[in-house]
Amino acid sequence: MKTLLIGEYREGKLLESTCELLGFANQLGAETAMLLVGSENQLPVYSGTLYLADVAACGEYNPGLHKKLILEAVQKESPDYIVFLHSSYGWDLAPRVAASLRIAQVSEIVAIVDGGFEVGCCNGKMRRTVKPATAQAVLTIQAGAFPVLQPGGSPEIRKLSATDGGALEFIGYEAAEKKDVDLAKAEVIVSAGRGVGKKDNIPVIAALAKALGGEMGASRPVVDAEWVSHSHQVGTTGQTVSPKLYVACGISGAIQHLAGMKKSDFIIAINKDKDAPIGEIADVLVVADVMQFVPALTARVAR
Amino acid sequence: MFLDLTEEQKLIQDTARDFARVELEPAAAALDQGGDRSPLLANLKKLAELGFMGLNVKGEYGGSETGVVSFSLAVTEIARACASTAVTVSVNNMVAEVIQAVGSEEQRNAYIPKICSGEFSAGGFALTETGAGSDPAGMCTQAVDDGDSWVLNGAKIFITSAPYAGVFVVWAVTDKEAPKGKGISCFLVEAGTKGLIIGKEEKKMGQHASATNEVIFDDCRIPKSALMGKRNDGFRIAAGELAGGRIGIGSLGLGVGLAAMDYATRYVTERSQFGQKLSNFQAIQWMIADAYTELEAARLLLMSAACRKEFGRSFAKEASMAKMFATEAANKACYSALQMLGGYGYTQDFPVERYARDARITSIYEGTNEIQRLIISREILKNIS
Amino acid sequence: MKLLVCIKQVPDLESRFKPDAAGVWYNETDLAFRMNEYDEYAVEQAVQLREKLGEGTELTVLSIGPDRVVEALKKALAMGCDNAAHIQDPAASGKDPWQIASIIAAYAKDKGFDVIFTGMQSQDRGSAQVGVTIAEQLGLACTTTIVSFDYDNGTITAKRELEGGIKGVVKLKTPALVTCQLGLNVPRYPTLPNIMKAKKKEITAIPVVELLREEALATTASFHPPAKKGGGIVLEGDVSDLVDKVIAILKDKTAVLR
Ligand SMILES: Cc1cc2nc3c(=O)[nH]c(=O)nc-3n(C[C@H](O)[C@H](O)[C@H](O)COP(=O)(O)OP(=O)(O)OC[C@H]3O[C@@H](n4cnc5c(N)ncnc54)[C@H](O)[C@@H]3O)c2cc1C
Numbered sequence A: 001m002k003t004l005l006i007g008e009y010r011e012g013k014l015l016e017s018t019c020e021l022l023g024f025a026n027q028l029g030a031e032t033a034m035l036l037v038g039s040e041n042q043l044p045v046y047s048g049t050l051y052l053a054d055v056a057a058c059g060e061y062n063p064g065l066h067k068k069l070i071l072e073a074v075q076k077e078s079p080d081y082i083v084f085l086h087s088s089y090g091w092d093l094a095p096r097v098a099a100s101l102r103i104a105q106v107s108e109i110v111a112i113v114d115g116g117f118e119v120g121c122c123n124g125k126m127r128r129t130v131k132p133a134t135a136q137a138v139l140t141i142q143a144g145a146f147p148v149l150q151p152g153g154s155p156e157i158r159k160l161s162a163t164d165g166g167a168l169e170f171i172g173y174e175a176a177e178k179k180d181v182d183l184a185k186a187e188v189i190v191s192a193g194r195g196v197g198k199k200d201n202i203p204v205i206a207a208l209a210k211a212l213g214g215e216m217g218a219s220r221p222v223v224d225a226e227w228v229s230h231s232h233q234v235g236t237t238g239q240t241v242s243p244k245l246y247v248a249c250g251i252s253g254a255i256q257h258l259a260g261m262k263k264s265d266f267i268i269a270i271n272k273d274k275d276a277p278i279g280e281i282a283d284v285l286v287v288a289d290v291m292q293f294v295p296a297l298t299a300r301v302a303r
Numbered sequence B: 001m002f003l004d005l006t007e008e009q010k011l012i013q014d015t016a017r018d019f020a021r022v023e024l025e026p027a028a029a030a031l032d033q034g035g036d037r038s039p040l041l042a043n044l045k046k047l048a049e050l051g052f053m054g055l056n057v058k059g060e061y062g063g064s065e066t067g068v069v070s071f072s073l074a075v076t077e078i079a080r081a082c083a084s085t086a087v088t089v090s091v092n093n094m095v096a097e098v099i100q101a102v103g104s105e106e107q108r109n110a111y112i113p114k115i116c117s118g119e120f121s122a123g124g125f126a127l128t129e130t131g132a133g134s135d136p137a138g139m140c141t142q143a144v145d146d147g148d149s150w151v152l153n154g155a156k157i158f159i160t161s162a163p164y165a166g167v168f169v170v171w172a173v174t175d176k177e178a179p180k181g182k183g184i185s186c187f188l189v190e191a192g193t194k195g196l197i198i199g200k201e202e203k204k205m206g207q208h209a210s211a212t213n214e215v216i217f218d219d220c221r222i223p224k225s226a227l228m229g230k231r232n233d234g235f236r237i238a239a240g241e242l243a244g245g246r247i248g249i250g251s252l253g254l255g256v257g258l259a260a261m262d263y264a265t266r267y268v269t270e271r272s273q274f275g276q277k278l279s280n281f282q283a284i285q286w287m288i289a290d291a292y293t294e295l296e297a298a299r300l301l302l303m304s305a306a307c308r309k310e311f312g313r314s315f316a317k318e319a320s321m322a323k324m325f326a327t328e329a330a331n332k333a334c335y336s337a338l339q340m341l342g343g344y345g346y347t348q349d350f351p352v353e354r355y356a357r358d359a360r361i362t363s364i365y366e367g368t369n370e371i372q373r374l375i376i377s378r379e380i381l382k383n384i385s
Numbered sequence C: 001m002k003l004l005v006c007i008k009q010v011p012d013l014e015s016r017f018k019p020d021a022a023g024v025w026y027n028e029t030d031l032a033f034r035m036n037e038y039d040e041y042a043v044e045q046a047v048q049l050r051e052k053l054g055e056g057t058e059l060t061v062l063s064i065g066p067d068r069v070v071e072a073l074k075k076a077l078a079m080g081c082d083n084a085a086h087i088q089d090p091a092a093s094g095k096d097p098w099q100i101a102s103i104i105a106a107y108a109k110d111k112g113f114d115v116i117f118t119g120m121q122s123q124d125r126g127s128a129q130v131g132v133t134i135a136e137q138l139g140l141a142c143t144t145t146i147v148s149f150d151y152d153n154g155t156i157t158a159k160r161e162l163e164g165g166i167k168g169v170v171k172l173k174t175p176a177l178v179t180c181q182l183g184l185n186v187p188r189y190p191t192l193p194n195i196m197k198a199k200k201k202e203i204t205a206i207p208v209v210e211l212l213r214e215e216a217l218a219t220t221a222s223f224h225p226p227a228k229k230g231g232g233i234v235l236e237g238d239v240s241d242l243v244d245k246v247i248a249i250l251k252d253k254t255a256v257l258r
Helices: A018-028 A063-077 A090-101 A199-211 A220-224 A255-261 A290-302 B007-032 B038-050 B068-081 B083-102 B105-117 B234-268 B282-310 B316-346 B352-363 B369-381 C037-053 C069-079 C097-108 C130-138 C192-200 C239-253
Strands: A002-006 A031-038 A049-054 A081-085 A104-113 A116-121 A126-132 A137-141 A156-160 A168-174 A188-192 A215-218 A245-249 A266-271 A284-287 B122-126 B142-146 B149-160 B165-173 B184-190 B196-201 B212-223 C002-007 C009-011 C033-035 C058-065 C083-088 C115-119 C141-152 C155-161 C167-173 C176-180 C203-207 C218-224 C233-235
Touching: A002 A018, A002 A063, A018 A031, A018 A081, A018 A104, A018 A137, A031 A063, A049 A063, A063 A090, A063 A156, A081 A090, A090 A104, A090 A137, A090 C097, A090 C130, A090 C141, A104 A126, A104 C097, A104 C218, A168 C141, A188 A199, A199 A215, A199 A245, A199 A290, A215 A220, A266 A290, A266 C239, A284 C239, A290 C239, B007 B038, B007 B068, B007 B083, B007 B352, B007 C069, B007 C192, B038 B083, B038 B105, B068 B083, B068 B234, B068 B282, B083 B105, B083 B122, B083 B149, B083 B165, B083 B184, B083 B234, B083 B352, B105 B122, B105 B165, B122 B149, B149 B165, B149 B184, B165 B212, B165 B234, B184 B212, B184 B234, B234 B282, B234 B316, B234 B352, B282 B316, B316 B352, B316 B369, C002 C037, C002 C069, C002 C130, C009 C069, C033 C037, C033 C069, C037 C058, C037 C069, C037 C115, C037 C141, C037 C176, C058 C069, C058 C097, C069 C083, C069 C192, C069 C203, C083 C097, C097 C130, C115 C130, C130 C141, C130 C176, C141 C167, C155 C176, C167 C176, C233 C239
Parallel strands: A002 A031, A002 A081, A031 A049, A049 A156, A081 A137, A104 A137, A188 A215, A188 A245, A245 A266, A266 A284, A284 C233, B122 B165, C002 C058, C002 C115, C058 C083, C083 C203, C115 C176, C141 C176
Antiparallel strands: A104 A116, A116 A126, A126 C218, A168 C167, B142 B149, B142 B165, B149 B212, B165 B184, B196 B212, C009 C033, C141 C155, C155 C167
16 A cells, blocks of 8 residues: 655745654555655655655645646555645645546545544534545545654655646735634633632643643633633633643632533643542543642643 | 424524524623623614514515514524513514504604614613503503693603613503593604603613613603504504514513523533433433423414414414413423522523523513413403303 | 635534434434535625625525525525525435535536635535535636635635634635635624515526536445543652653644644
């Protein structure tokens, strides 16, 4: 079995998520070749074939042209699967490649299962097992669903070039807007509860939130005590959130709080009390003192 | 028989539901706590712009011409999020409909478009007096013919939306000597008219965002053209229009009852005691079964009354049945819902106590449920002998 | 100018989903259907463009599906589309994105649409393929996941939403297709009078057999709930050990740490 992995490059950098493609190919037990519109200065740490097109000439977002490059590599490699990340780059480009080749596409794969690929549906509430009906197929994999793999070595480069093919013109990037806490949109929320002890300890929780690239939330007692403002409050009288990761620090798990966060994808609770009700819905309950554990974790994450 | 909504009715229901969820629900708890009423007024304006203030009013007066079933559906959906907004919408529709039913062409053109467009936040329906509640024919407010004008004296009580109503439909005695109920006429009085005084606001158990005030007439002089319908024919008008309004209040009750039960039912599937979900206890399951059955029956009664009115058939008895049954089902549903939440239900951290307070008035205003029973039995008995 | 917006009706995502008899999609019984959220952004943007261009512009809304999708079409008409095409297909949910796209492409082929709007994905299927595939089949310029749209004299300027809140600015010449993302606009509520007036707008019904020419390229083998999360794990012990374990879990189970 053979895969052609399509790496990603943005704002002058090879994206780390590219290594998830290697993790996926590894789980499939497939041979790999990779294609990247990037630069020789930043190569994936892997020792297979790398079709490399120069980003300076081909642009970071030029789907018509990138499609041509991919089709050329497909011709040379005859891969069973052409694999993208399900990202703004991947979901934009993958259907173009699939349509040009008239082959199946399976989107946002979360797992490889017997008889096909597992994908989410119904807003992530359900799963489908999908099977391509064509010999070759285009696949996109969900970000974070497969482990990062960095096998080491340096790739064997084959240069590709193409011109034209762009029906659109890429003007440039716009930086993200700075805004106040928006818990509803945060992918990671680290929340402070009464177990944090006192207002002076709040920065410790904020530091972990920052290290994990998320926002700080809080339970009601912390807000009522005016340790943090109400915009941080999670729960029935605050906001209802469903981030990818929710870290509850010193929160016992009153039903008002649980109602606001129990739909989070993954919940880690840190609590001195092993029997705290938060343990019932947490994926991981760390039995520890918040003020000892959190700074240690922050230090490791920041590294 | 086909018990399904038309596509238009479904779309109106969806629009009301979406609007209620996004715009009304987030503001409801704070509005209940009192204070600044501007979010209510802003939402009333938006609802008017969408066409919710004249559902059963003709397009030429700025109405939506959607019919009575849609009116019922809309009030229910709005009440699921905010009962105070719902009662305002219901009364505004009733006021627009009274003017359409009995007003002159001039009166219709002068006021209905302003209610429908939201230029007026509300319309007032001024019938009740301290001495005339269930028995409005016993009213004392007087209108005296004074050449080219009428002069009103007296006081109304419990008038919904009075501080922000642009126009009031007012009932007053025009012939003291006539037999009871035969000497009352109906008038249109604009806000700001000299001698029209908005009195104190009641401090109520629920529906806090909706103002309920005394309205006083102190030598309030209005033009001759302010008489609506025929002189001394006002009481018949009031009775007729209240029947339509009752569909609104029943629908409102249904919405609050559903909101309470929907919340509580979700809650019991999440909360555990004795090592299992509350929803596993049969006592809780029965509350769910009873409440939803009654609410469904209420819905069907409301739809039947609304359909009859929409198709131009008699509907007073059915509207009374629906109002009575739906508001009682709503109160029972709120009681059970609160019970299902235990102590948490009694706190303001959860919306159920608000629903319970908001539902309570629905079996009282626009005719208490005792009066509804009176109407229903009278309608039945009159066909026997 | 001629504009097309493609919409899908999806179940309320708050619902509980049960597999159908064949076990490959959900059972529709008891589900309440509504317009796919992303398609609402598409309709709103199309209507805004329609309003900006004024007379002489015609905006068609299209949906493939059973009779129930007429309700979604009527909503789009009430929001401001001029006419609708209902491609009648009781078995639409069994078709793969390639077939759906090819049906739409077959419909649009000779109609000369200048701009086609679609949602970036459907909330139930979530494949994010249909829009781009239509563009490929019709040979149109295309960009995806837009959060800003501007049209001037044959050129679209759009902003794409990228990861981490960054945006990519793109220009395309019409004819073109864009797929719409949350944040593009705030869809209007249809007004009640417009809902009533939409009754009079034309809905053309086209049996799907007249447009379907493609076989499915992928098949669904099963539809099922995700594997149940086992009970949570409890970690106890020395703080530095705990930190090691939590770091390993974060790397393994979440996309937060790499
Ligand atoms: C929040 C609120 C908003 C309102 N809005 C308006 C408004 O906008 N416009 C308006 O005109 N009015 C309004 N009202 C008034 C409302 O319609 C009256 O309160 C209602 O009709 C009952 O009248 P009452 O309060 O005088 O009670 P009463 O008539 O004094 O009744 C007291 C009790 O006696 C019972 N009773 C009375 N007569 C009989 C009988 N014959 N047989 C058996 N039992 C009987 C009643 O059912 C009730 O249980 C509002 C009231 C409230 C509280």
